[in-house]
Amino acid sequence: MRILLTICLLFCAAPLAAQIAGPARVIDGDTIHVGETRIRLNGIDAPEAGQDCRSAQGFPFSCGSHAADGLRALIAGRAVSCAPLDVDRYGRTVARCTAGGVDIGQQMVRNGLAIAYRRYGTVYVPDEDAARRSGAGFWSAQMQRPSDFRAQEQVRDATPGGCVIKGNISSSGRIYHVPGNAFYDETRISPSRGERWFCTEAEARAAGWRAARR
Numbered sequence: 001m002r003i004l005l006t007i008c009l010l011f012c013a014a015p016l017a018a019q020i021a022g023p024a025r026v027i028d029g030d031t032i033h034v035g036e037t038r039i040r041l042n043g044i045d046a047p048e049a050g051q052d053c054r055s056a057q058g059f060p061f062s063c064g065s066h067a068a069d070g071l072r073a074l075i076a077g078r079a080v081s082c083a084p085l086d087v088d089r090y091g092r093t094v095a096r097c098t099a100g101g102v103d104i105g106q107q108m109v110r111n112g113l114a115i116a117y118r119r120y121g122t123v124y125v126p127d128e129d130a131a132r133r134s135g136a137g138f139w140s141a142q143m144q145r146p147s148d149f150r151a152q153e154q155v156r157d158a159t160p161g162g163c164v165i166k167g168n169i170s171s172s173g174r175i176y177h178v179p180g181n182a183f184y185d186e187t188r189i190s191p192s193r194g195e196r197w198f199c200t201e202a203e204a205r206a207a208g209w210r211a212a213r214r
Contacts, residue, residue, distance in 0.1 A: 020095065024080040029067025029114055030105075031092070034080055040092040041105040042085050043121045045146045046071075046114035047138070048153075054142040063143055070113040070137070075099045094120075112137020115145065152179045163199035167209050176204040177212045 025033040029046025032039050046067040047053065053063035082095035097104050108114040109124045112131040116124040132139045144152075152164065166177045166187045176198060177184045189195045198204040201211065 019081060019083060020093070021081040022079055023077075024075050024097075024099070026068055026072045026075065028064060029071055029108065032071070032075075032080065032097070034082060034097075037082075038092045039082055039097065040088055040090075040094045041108070042094050042096045043117055043124050044105045044109055044114040045117040046108065047143065047146050048149055051144070051146065051149045053138055053144075056140055061141075063138055063141070066138075067108070067113045070111060071104065071108060074102070074104050074107055080104070110136070112139045119147075148180070160197050161199065163197040165198040165201065165204055167196045167198055167204055167207070168212075169193055169195050174207075174209040175212045176201070176209040181212050183212065 020034050020037050020039070022035050027033060027038070028049050030041045030044050032041070047063040049064040049068070051062070051064040052060045053066075054060055076099075078099045080097050080099045082093070082097040084093050084095045086094040088094050105114070106124055106127055109116055109127040110131055112135075116122065116128040118125065131137060164179055166184065166189050168175050168177060168187050168189065177187050178201065189197060196207075198207070198209070205211075
């Protein structure tokens with residue numbers, strides 16, 4: 001018995017915290033602080049701080065800020081109760097949370113202010129489908145999926161000057177690729193061959209490159 005206890009102390013995962021409850025502070029559209037605990041809402045993904053969307057009329061607006069404001073409105077000073085489910089790679093507690101008996105993650109998706117994070121579960125997919133059909137929230141605008149935005153930002157951080165458009169030279173001529181193009185990820189830039197990075201499509205066109213087929 002003592003041997004089993006020793007093995008468990010060495011290798012067993014630490015138990016998740018019990019129910020976490022209290023006043024909440026919103027960090028962004030899918031992250032809150034309850035007391036000293038930073039909580040990532042389970043099953044949803046909201047636009048990032050600094051992520052812009054475009055309205056139906058084509059005007060840019062901060063969808064990250066809009067999502068955070070929507071989450072604040074849902075909580076509206078009410079005590080939040082969270083059931084921990086996991087701990088993510090950033091050390092945040094992943095939990096399903098309610099305020100006034102309402103599942104706030106589910107309501108964010110229903111309001112079109114977040115999407116179902118299918119990578120980690122499908123429980124809110126019906127809510128996303130309903131929000132999309134009704135044009136709720138960001139579904140009446142143009143929004144890049146938050147995961148795609150994060151991937152693009154990682155590419156931007158890793159490229160010269162943060163410019164992400166790839167100016168490639170091939171047998172088809174001078175072609176530029178923007179993130180999301182079919183061959184963007186596999187295109188390699190070789191400055192010794194005259195290839196280069198561009199910050200905008202206008203800059204690429206002015207230099208003699210044409211857009212790749214999407």
